Amino acid sequence: MNILVCIKPIKKELVSESVELCEKYCINPYDLFALNEAMKVKKNASDATIECVCMGENNTKEVLKRCLAKGADAAYLLSDSSFAGSDTIATSYILSKFIETKNYDYIFCGSKSVDGETGQVVFGLSERLGFGCVTKVVEITEAEGDSLTMLRSEESCDSILRSNGKTVVVFDDFSIETSISLIAMKRANRCSINILTGKEIGALPSLCGQKGSRTQIIGAMDILEKRECQYISGDIKEQAQFLDQLIRVNS
Numbered sequence: 001m002n003i004l005v006c007i008k009p010i011k012k013e014l015v016s017e018s019v020e021l022c023e024k025y026c027i028n029p030y031d032l033f034a035l036n037e038a039m040k041v042k043k044n045a046s047d048a049t050i051e052c053v054c055m056g057e058n059n060t061k062e063v064l065k066r067c068l069a070k071g072a073d074a075a076y077l078l079s080d081s082s083f084a085g086s087d088t089i090a091t092s093y094i095l096s097k098f099i100e101t102k103n104y105d106y107i108f109c110g111s112k113s114v115d116g117e118t119g120q121v122v123f124g125l126s127e128r129l130g131f132g133c134v135t136k137v138v139e140i141t142e143a144e145g146d147s148l149t150m151l152r153s154e155e156s157c158d159s160i161l162r163s164n165g166k167t168v169v170v171f172d173d174f175s176i177e178t179s180i181s182l183i184a185m186k187r188a189n190r191c192s193i194n195i196l197t198g199k200e201i202g203a204l205p206s207l208c209g210q211k212g213s214r215t216q217i218i219g220a221m222d223i224l225e226k227r228e229c230q231y232i233s234g235d236i237k238e239q240a241q242f243l244d245q246l247i248r249v250n251s
Helices: 029-044 058-069 088-099 121-129 182-189 236-250
Strands: 002-006 009-015 021-027 049-055 074-078 106-110 132-144 147-153 158-163 167-171 194-196
Touching: 002 029, 021 029, 021 058, 029 049, 029 106, 029 132, 029 167, 049 058, 049 088, 058 074, 058 182, 074 088, 088 121, 106 121, 121 132, 121 167, 132 158, 147 167
Parallel strands: 002 049, 002 106, 049 074, 074 194, 106 167, 132 167
Antiparallel strands: 009 021, 132 147, 147 158
16 A cells, blocks of 8 residues: 655744754644554554655755655655745646656545645645545545444544555544654654656646746735743742733733
8 A cells, every 4th residue: 555645834933043944844733633544554454655745945855754754655745946935726736747757546635734724735636636536534444455433523423434545545634743762863864865856757838837827926024023032030939920011911
């Protein structure tokens, strides 16, 4: 059983030791849930192969390194200047061209990304690949051969579905990134990330990036709200008095 997990790198703000803001990437929480479910399948099915793919610049490789540290067998970064500015239509096209070069039984995806929340790429993949699509999945309950049994949850009822492959599985829950052991990260850092360009996956430049997008970005702004920080010193009584005064002043 060959499973591909689609990963979207998400920018996050971290405070360094010098209290300066710097940007790092993390795994989109909904895609992380999909990856964790894929790892459960691999644990229970010895013949399962888990690979991960994401689109992005070269510095997003750190996200794929964490995927390898969590147990993925291989990782692919689709990186090309022609991909810049891709909307959901262009993104689904680029991902589908990569998938067509492989032989995956299942495509695992999160239902949305926390920085966009459109949730449209999964349906574009299903349509372009001719795969079935199962949404609102909360758990893979059984893996046998090329067959997966999954729990699908809706507001009105829960249902059990079985698929025999060629299916996009969309998970409707999310996971929070936890620490990865130093040994696992060292092992992952020794592995190579396969970087592929548009030409290498057979993607037409006219259907990628802004050229292949139906929506256009006309501008962007930084909405990060910078706040001042004040440290509280003294014993518990002095700290309580300080907080009481601060609340009174700002109420």
